[in-house]
Amino acid sequence: MKSKFLVFTLLFNLFIYAQQKGIIYYGQINALDIGNAKGPDSNAYMVFNKEQSYYVTAKDSLEKVEKLNQESTFENEEGNTRSIHLGIKVSKQGDQVVYNIAKKTMWSNLLYRTQVYIKEVVPEMNWKIEKVTKKIGQFNCQKATTFFRGRNYTAWFCPEISVPFGPWKLHGLPGLILEAYDTNKFISWYFKSVEYPTKNLENVKYMSIPHGISIKNYNEFLNFQKEQQIKTIEKNRMAQKQFPNATFNDPIAANMFLEFQ
Structure with missing residues (x-):
């Protein structure tokens, strides 16, 4: 009986430790x-x-x-x-x-x-x-x-x-x-x-x-990054035609997302 109590106490303490x-x-x-x-x-x-x-x-x-x-x-x-x-x-x-x-x-x-x-x-x-x-x-x-x-x-x-x-x-x-x-x-x-x-x-x-x-899995997320980058570049091209004297810098992934490859 005593050994069962000790086992129970040990398991309980391990559970509490894991849940801390x-x-x-x-x-x-x-x-x-x-x-x-x-x-x-x-x-x-x-x-x-x-x-x-x-x-x-x-x-x-x-x-x-x-x-x-x-x-x-x-x-x-x-x-x-x-x-x-x-x-x-x-x-x-x-x-x-x-x-x-x-x-x-x-x-x-x-x-x-x-x-x-x-x-x-x-x-x-x-x-x-x-x-x-x-x-x-x-x-x-x-x-x-x-x-x-x-x-x-x-x-x-x-x-x-x-x-x-x-x-x-x-x-x-x-x-x-x-x-x-x-x-x-x-x-x-x-x-x-x-x-x-x-x-x-x-x-x-x-x-x-x-x-x-x-x-998404991670590779799909990378594809999503590329899609967003392309969309922004396309918007820049359209804006450049409307405002030829302005400069529009194309985005790079490092400035758009925390992680990139």
């Missing part, structure tokens, strides 16, 4: 047009346990109305000033990423003129972990670098929170990623706060995909 939940709050800066972290600054958070993570940003309920039409003026390297629209594009559900370790699957969606939903096998990220450390908040973090879908990323992860998750699709390090950015800071995430474990009522959940909406 955390939540981390980030800021996400999208500066795809000029880099240097000069762009819309969105609120973001990620809920996670030992098995799965749920990340969301660009969600209307996370932002204040006045941020949606914000403008700022920046000075470039030549000393010229430029007015940048920093308004945040938002949707009701936000841009989301769900990563399930056991299923080796990643679901994501983003708003690009329309809502796009993607399902893919978890992409491999070949991290190079360095001995460089720094403190973020009260946490001692370690540096790691990788190349992922068009960009070189630096991440700072926290070994004492030993889950392999991070903002957006960044994953695979032996600790929670608190901060990350690409070389030119066209995209960057900065740390605000974390609760682990947490009693926050937000669930580690899956995305809610509307009925009848098709889900």
Whole structure:
């Protein structure tokens, strides 16, 4: 009887450990047009346990109305000033990423003129972990670098929170990623706060995909990128005929989407 009780206690403790939940709050800066972290600054958070993570940003309920039409003026390297629209594009559900370790699957969606939903096998990220450390908040973090879908990323992860998750699709390090950015800071995430474990009522959940909406695999998403690029180029050609003295720059994927090939 005693041995059964000990087995039950052990299994119960393992279950509680597996279900232990955390939540981390980030800021996400999208500066795809000029880099240097000069762009819309969105609120973001990620809920996670030992098995799965749920990340969301660009969600209307996370932002204040006045941020949606914000403008700022920046000075470039030549000393010229430029007015940048920093308004945040938002949707009701936000841009989301769900990563399930056991299923080796990643679901994501983003708003690009329309809502796009993607399902893919978890992409491999070949991290190079360095001995460089720094403190973020009260946490001692370690540096790691990788190349992922068009960009070189630096991440700072926290070994004492030993889950392999991070903002957006960044994953695979032996600790929670608190901060990350690409070389030119066209995209960057900065740390605000974390609760682990947490009693926050937000669930580690899956995305809610509307009925009848098709889900793209990653190759289909790349085709979608090309289609959007071609459509914009065609619009530029038509505009050029109407306004021959104006200059219309054709878009490149790196300035349109977070990930590209």
